[in-house]
Amino acid sequence: MSTRKEDLPGYDVIIVGGGPAGLSAALILGRCRRRVLVCDSGRYRNHAAHEMHGFLSRDGIAPSELRRIGREQLQPYGVEIREVTVAEVRREDRRFELTLEGGERLVCRKLLLATGLVDRLPDLPGLAAMYGKSVHHCPYCEGWEVRDQPIGVYGQGCTGISLAVNMKTWSDDVVLFTDGPAGIQKAEAQRLERHGVGVREARIARLEGRDGMLERVVFEDGSAVERRALFLKTTLEQGSDLARKLRCKVTDARGVETADKHEETTCEGVFVAGDASKDVLLAIMAAAEGADAAFGINCALQEEDLA
Incomplete structure (x- = not known):
């Protein structure tokens, strides 16, 4: 009933x-x-x-x-x-x-x-194990903990560019990884250069590190960039x-x-x-x-x- x-x-x-x-x-x-x-x-x-x-x-x-x-x-x-x-x-x-x-x-x-x-995280080898430890989505939550360290930003378009520029608040050493050609316009490139943000457009093969702590971003061509933290917009x-x-x-x-x-x-x-x-x-x-x-x-x- x-x-x-x-x-x-x-x-x-x-x-x-x-x-x-x-x-x-x-x-x-x-x-x-x-x-x-x-x-x-x-x-x-x-x-x-x-x-x-x-x-x-x-x-x-x-x-x-x-x-x-x-x-x-x-x-x-x-x-x-x-x-x-x-x-x-x-x-x-x-x-x-x-x-x-x-x-x-x-x-x-x-x-x-x-x-x-x-x-929803990007499908990037190594990222899931580092999420919450050295890969983050919120600089206000985790930026202080990695201040003055080599920081990477993963993203494309205006979102990635803005986040990369904003991370300069916490570190002078910021590199934007676009994971492939990003079609960055001249004005955007000038903005990144003006703020001292490096750019790597090569395809990423994986993130490497130990115990969830990022050590380097490795590209498909075998080259790598040393980083201690990665921020991204999910x-x-x-x-x-x-x-x-x-x-x-x-x-x-x-x-x-x-x-x-x-x-x-x-x-x-x-x-x-x-x-x-x-x-x-x-x-x-x-x-x-x-x-x-x-x-x-x-x-x-x-x-x-x-x-």
């Missing part, structure tokens, strides 16, 4: 995602005496990172330790956390029905998507398709778009926080967006409760 919707476990808010954005929102909402469930799939964008930087009072902490502390601080407020993936979601009237992997169904009044992004994809299933506006450039203040999406009652909205992609910003979304959610619930 099927379970009636009115008999399903209900929450004021279900938060999909257990990173800094989701946990920050859960803290605010728990303190507002809301019944909150955090669904944490265990997949995190910074899974390869050993340390997290730029987070006031927690600079250098392991991402897993930040999550542990965050969960611990939720305990007094009765926030429920489950290690589970949300497989489906649909809206009915003013409530949302979620189906978990395994088939369990839940309902909530408001929904927060803190599902993050996924980085291809970003949404960590979940739940926003699209709810018909929220999602674009490649901006991610899940917000329609108004306090992180509400174009779908009423659905909020977004963290990297999924493609603002400044830093953990401390994700936490701030989670708090902002929680404020908006609680205000919306208050309006309904007091109507």
Whole structure:
């Protein structure tokens, strides 16, 4: 016999995602005496990172330790956390029905998507083993650690050129690797030369190093360039398709778009926080967006409760 919707476990808010954005929102909402469930799939964008930087009072902490502390601080407020993936979601009237992997169904009044992004790495031999150790996508997160060392930038077009020039903030020794002819225009070449950025357009055969630490970039012709770190712009994809299933506006450039203040999406009652909205992609910003979304959610619930 099927379970009636009115008999399903209900929450004021279900938060999909257990990173800094989701946990920050859960803290605010728990303190507002809301019944909150955090669904944490265990997949995190910074899974390869050993340390997290730029987070006031927690600079250098392991991402897993930040999550542990965050969960611990939720305990007094009765926030429920489950290690589970949300497989489906649909809206009915003013409530949302979620189906978990395994088939369990839940309902909530408001929904927060803190599902993050996924980085797609280039298919370059040796890169995967070095990602998070000496190959990085965020100079604000890892630039200080390799300051004044020989740095490489992997990329093509304006994106690669801009990243290479920006890395001069952290080192005077920067080389742009385009992994093949890049068609760099005269003005772009002059910009790179003006800022002292070297360029190698040869095809890359592999990255070499030990224990995940880059030592050299080796080209197909057998030549090599010594480097100690490599930065690149990854291809970003949404960590979940739940926003699209709810018909929220999602674009490649901006991610899940917000329609108004306090992180509400174009779908009423659905909020977004963290990297999924493609603002400044830093953990401390994700936490701030989670708090902002929680404020908006609680205000919306208050309006309904007091109507």
